[in-house]
Amino acid sequence: MDNTGSYGDKPRVMSQESQVTSQGSSTIYRNIKTIDGARLGQIHTQRGIINTPAFIPVGTNATVKAMNQDELRELGAEIILANTYHLYLRPGHEVIKKVGGLHRFMNWQGPILTDSGGFQVFSLSPLRKITNEGVEFRSHLDGSTHFLTPEFVMEIQAVLGSDIVMAFDECTPYPATKEYALNSLKLTTDWAKRCKEWIHDARYKMQDKEIFIMNPASCVLHQSLFGIVQGGVYKDLRKQSVEELIEMDFDGYAIGGLSVGEPKELMYEIINYTTPLLPPDKPRYLMGIGDLVDVLTAVSVGIDMFDCVMPTRNARNGTLFTSEGRISIKREEFKADPEPLDPDCECYTCKNYSKAYLRHLFMNKEILSMRLNTLHNLHFYLSFFKKMREAIRDETFDNFKKEQTLILQNNFV
Amino acid sequence: MDNTGSYGDKPRVMSQESQVTSQGSSTIYRNIKTIDGARLGQIHTQRGIINTPAFIPVGTNATVKAMNQDELRELGAEIILANTYHLYLRPGHEVIKKVGGLHRFMNWQGPILTDSGGFQVFSLSPLRKITNEGVEFRSHLDGSTHFLTPEFVMEIQAVLGSDIVMAFDECTPYPATKEYALNSLKLTTDWAKRCKEWIHDARYKMQDKEIFIMNPASCVLHQSLFGIVQGGVYKDLRKQSVEELIEMDFDGYAIGGLSVGEPKELMYEIINYTTPLLPPDKPRYLMGIGDLVDVLTAVSVGIDMFDCVMPTRNARNGTLFTSEGRISIKREEFKADPEPLDPDCECYTCKNYSKAYLRHLFMNKEILSMRLNTLHNLHFYLSFFKKMREAIRDETFDNFKKEQTLILQNNFV
Numbered sequence: 001m002d003n004t005g006s007y008g009d010k011p012r013v014m015s016q017e018s019q020v021t022s023q024g025s026s027t028i029y030r031n032i033k034t035i036d037g038a039r040l041g042q043i044h045t046q047r048g049i050i051n052t053p054a055f056i057p058v059g060t061n062a063t064v065k066a067m068n069q070d071e072l073r074e075l076g077a078e079i080i081l082a083n084t085y086h087l088y089l090r091p092g093h094e095v096i097k098k099v100g101g102l103h104r105f106m107n108w109q110g111p112i113l114t115d116s117g118g119f120q121v122f123s124l125s126p127l128r129k130i131t132n133e134g135v136e137f138r139s140h141l142d143g144s145t146h147f148l149t150p151e152f153v154m155e156i157q158a159v160l161g162s163d164i165v166m167a168f169d170e171c172t173p174y175p176a177t178k179e180y181a182l183n184s185l186k187l188t189t190d191w192a193k194r195c196k197e198w199i200h201d202a203r204y205k206m207q208d209k210e211i212f213i214m215n216p217a218s219c220v221l222h223q224s225l226f227g228i229v230q231g232g233v234y235k236d237l238r239k240q241s242v243e244e245l246i247e248m249d250f251d252g253y254a255i256g257g258l259s260v261g262e263p264k265e266l267m268y269e270i271i272n273y274t275t276p277l278l279p280p281d282k283p284r285y286l287m288g289i290g291d292l293v294d295v296l297t298a299v300s301v302g303i304d305m306f307d308c309v310m311p312t313r314n315a316r317n318g319t320l321f322t323s324e325g326r327i328s329i330k331r332e333e334f335k336a337d338p339e340p341l342d343p344d345c346e347c348y349t350c351k352n353y354s355k356a357y358l359r360h361l362f363m364n365k366e367i368l369s370m371r372l373n374t375l376h377n378l379h380f381y382l383s384f385f386k387k388m389r390e391a392i393r394d395e396t397f398d399n400f401k402k403e404q405t406l407i408l409q410n411n412f413v
Numbered sequence: 414m415d416n417t418g419s420y421g422d423k424p425r426v427m428s429q430e431s432q433v434t435s436q437g438s439s440t441i442y443r444n445i446k447t448i449d450g451a452r453l454g455q456i457h458t459q460r461g462i463i464n465t466p467a468f469i470p471v472g473t474n475a476t477v478k479a480m481n482q483d484e485l486r487e488l489g490a491e492i493i494l495a496n497t498y499h500l501y502l503r504p505g506h507e508v509i510k511k512v513g514g515l516h517r518f519m520n521w522q523g524p525i526l527t528d529s530g531g532f533q534v535f536s537l538s539p540l541r542k543i544t545n546e547g548v549e550f551r552s553h554l555d556g557s558t559h560f561l562t563p564e565f566v567m568e569i570q571a572v573l574g575s576d577i578v579m580a581f582d583e584c585t586p587y588p589a590t591k592e593y594a595l596n597s598l599k600l601t602t603d604w605a606k607r608c609k610e611w612i613h614d615a616r617y618k619m620q621d622k623e624i625f626i627m628n629p630a631s632c633v634l635h636q637s638l639f640g641i642v643q644g645g646v647y648k649d650l651r652k653q654s655v656e657e658l659i660e661m662d663f664d665g666y667a668i669g670g671l672s673v674g675e676p677k678e679l680m681y682e683i684i685n686y687t688t689p690l691l692p693p694d695k696p697r698y699l700m701g702i703g704d705l706v707d708v709l710t711a712v713s714v715g716i717d718m719f720d721c722v723m724p725t726r727n728a729r730n731g732t733l734f735t736s737e738g739r740i741s742i743k744r745e746e747f748k749a750d751p752e753p754l755d756p757d758c759e760c761y762t763c764k765n766y767s768k769a770y771l772r773h774l775f776m777n778k779e780i781l782s783m784r785l786n787t788l789h790n791l792h793f794y795l796s797f798f799k800k801m802r803e804a805i806r807d808e809t810f811d812n813f814k815k816e817q818t819l820i821l822q823n824n825f826v
Contacts, residue, residue: 062773066780069765091748091773098749099769107765335504336511352482352520356512360475360504367479367783 027224029283037301040392045111050078052304055385062106066374069108076382079111081307085120093156101161114162122171150194158220167195169228174261181232188230189244224251242277252283275301296401311381315373318362321380325410334359347379440637442696450714453805460524463491465717468798475519479787482521489795492524494720498533506572514574527575535584563607571633580608582641587674594645601643602657637664655690665696688714709814724794728786731775734793738823747772760792
């Protein structure tokens with residue numbers, strides 16, 4: 001694909017800086033190895049390298065709940081996710097602009113991916129009205145009415161200054177008729193095009209000088225735009241969506257609209273079908289899915305990036321991942337257990353605290369409970385992804401997948 | 414005072430180890446300097462030195478809320494407080510015994526002081542019945558009925574293995590008639606005597622071998638017992654209480670029953686009157702008072718130790734201490750303020766995060782808000798105490814007190 005060819009009459013003579021950014025973004029995917037579909041790779045961004053398959057901890061409100069940013073770094077997180085919808089509503093993107101962008105606001109210097117808000121409007125807003133122009137919705141915080149368009153969502157993300165920005169999409173619900181899914185897909189394609197055009201115009205014309213001036217280090221010049229594949233559970237629609245997005249040449253491709261209520265087998269079918277259709281030279285991101293059995297399946301067909309609240313939310317609910325399966329820390333049997341949660345685990349929690357103490361903190365709803373549990377679960381997830389990458393490198397991924405799938409089914413909750 | 418003389422017919426021939434502990438405890442107060450009543454000193458314990466005047470962060474449930482134990486160490490906390498009442502109810506002292514004592518349970522190797530539970534029964538229990546024998550009360554957690562006696566409270570604290578244990582007392586309420594206060598005082602004296610006898614018996618006879626075997630490092634052999642002065646707002650009763658406690662020769666002396674509703678001037682009067690009555694060679698502890706203006710007043714008459722939830726609880730409510738006074742982080746003016754909370758502050762929060770981010774986290778009730786705020790306020794308190802010690806050392810405490818009293822009255826909440 002020619003990254004500049006699709007812009008027709010746009011200027012071709014550019015400064016050195018523009019030439020770099022004219023490649024579409026400062027994000028480049030480098031494939032290291034592909035074994036039976038599973039991909040080991042790296043995403044190079046201006047703020048650091050992301051080793052893939054990568055897990056992206058979720059920091060909805062510009063904070064990965066219970067963690068500070070140094071802990072995230074020490075845990076080995078190479079990228080985090082923040083939510084456009086939440087940050088637009090509170091504190092507002094204008095606030096973050098004044099403070100100098102999201103990285104400075106939250107004191108995280110690594111790459112940030114921002115979700116476009118499509119999914120949050122779909123799942124959080126008590127009332128929404130979708131038109132071709134955009135989505136009118138009510139805030140889940142105070143009921144106030146807002147209108148998001150593809151252009152506005154891109155503008156918000158430009159102001160936030162995230163490294164990877166997502167196109168605005170309509171998340172097709174499940175179940176949905178094929179007619180609904182098709183219309184939804186058409187809308188998503190149209191919006192993706194408008195997002196692409198907005199960022200293109202902003203890049204070439206530098207029209208939004210204010211953004212550049214306020215937040216030069218993280219302006220649109222350096223942002224990578226990912227398109228989101230929709231199409232519900234209909235394979236032909238997924239194919240159509242992929243083709244329409246590829247035609248527009250995005251910096252990366254996400255699969256959206258899954259894990260919204262459909263049976264697991266159907267979800268796997270769509271992942272298995274859709275992923276290989278995506279361009280091999282671009283990162284592939286399966287949105288919002290983080291059950292590790294699902295992750296293993298998706299990695300085996302070539303997904304590179306995952307985000308999910310599972311490790312962090314489960315931690316706060318007392319469900320912890322161990323090398324022998326998941327357990328609930330509130331179990332009576334741990335009441336006076338002086339042993340660490342997982343003797344094989346090298347995390348701060350397991351090296352310093354007993355199950356008895358973790359249970360006590362949880363039963364008392366102590367803040368330290370949420371901290372220690374979150375630290376442990378994120379460590380488990382990030383280590384799991386590291387092991388997965390090593391298995392692909394060592395060409396033992398198939399075995400790893402089989403072994404881990406068995407262990408992950410152990411549930412002592 | 415002869416530390417062994419008061420035990421009459423108790424054995425005088427002891428092993429080397431017993432001889433050390435027969436001195437009353439392994440805690441020794443060393444006075445470095447006293448200027449106009451204000452004392453600079455050190456309390457030497459088997460688990461480390463506590464520089465006085467000392468602030469003791471409150472870890473009610475064996476956790477200083479929102480902090481981990483490494484952070485407490487890094488902040489410079491030299492001792493923390495835990496509550497006998499809370500730990501007895503949950504997880505239960507037997508649980509902590511099985512895990513090897515409170516230090517191991519919570520992974521804090523420094524000194525721990527445990528409150529006796531007297532104040533908590535007074536303030537938390539929905540129903541309590543006081544007899545000479547002890548106190549029957551209902552748990553604030555589940556309404557279950559419990560009976561605490563001086564001996565049982567000592568046993569619980571022995572099992573916990575805290576370094577400084579408090580005698581069981583009745584906290585005289587305010588207002589109280591002189592008759593009530595006198596009866597309450599008599600009870601407190603009687604209970605203090607029973608606590609002293611219990612620990613003496615346990616030390617000499619090693620009668621509670623089980624405690625020793627289960628938790629040898631932190632058994633009664635090494636514990637220091639502090640008596641608590643009561644007497645309400647009646648000076649003659651305070652004097653009587655002091656004299657009766659001194660007669661029994663405690664390892665340290667606490668002033669209890671203040672800040673329970675009496676006017677501040679009256680509280681100051683009692684502190685100013687009572688403190689100089691206490692033996693100069695023992696640590697003096699003003700219980701539960703931590704307003705820094707009160708602290709300055711109390712230090713100026715010779716108090717060495719303070720505990721208070723003020724820095725930690727205020728932090729969680731968004732009230733933060735700065736070098737210019739206290740502020741509420743939720744103020745609208747901080748919405749887009751990129752500056753640190755206090756440019757003069759060296760804490761992790763101020764070195765890494767802006768007021769805008771702190772406000773955002775607070776408005777979203779994020780766990781990181783409670784963490785960063787608590788870290789800052791504890792840093793402020795511990796630094797304040799350090800400066801106070803330096804001022805006594807440099808003989809500038811009087812000026813320090815005047816300057817800080819003015820600043821501390823600035824309230825931008």
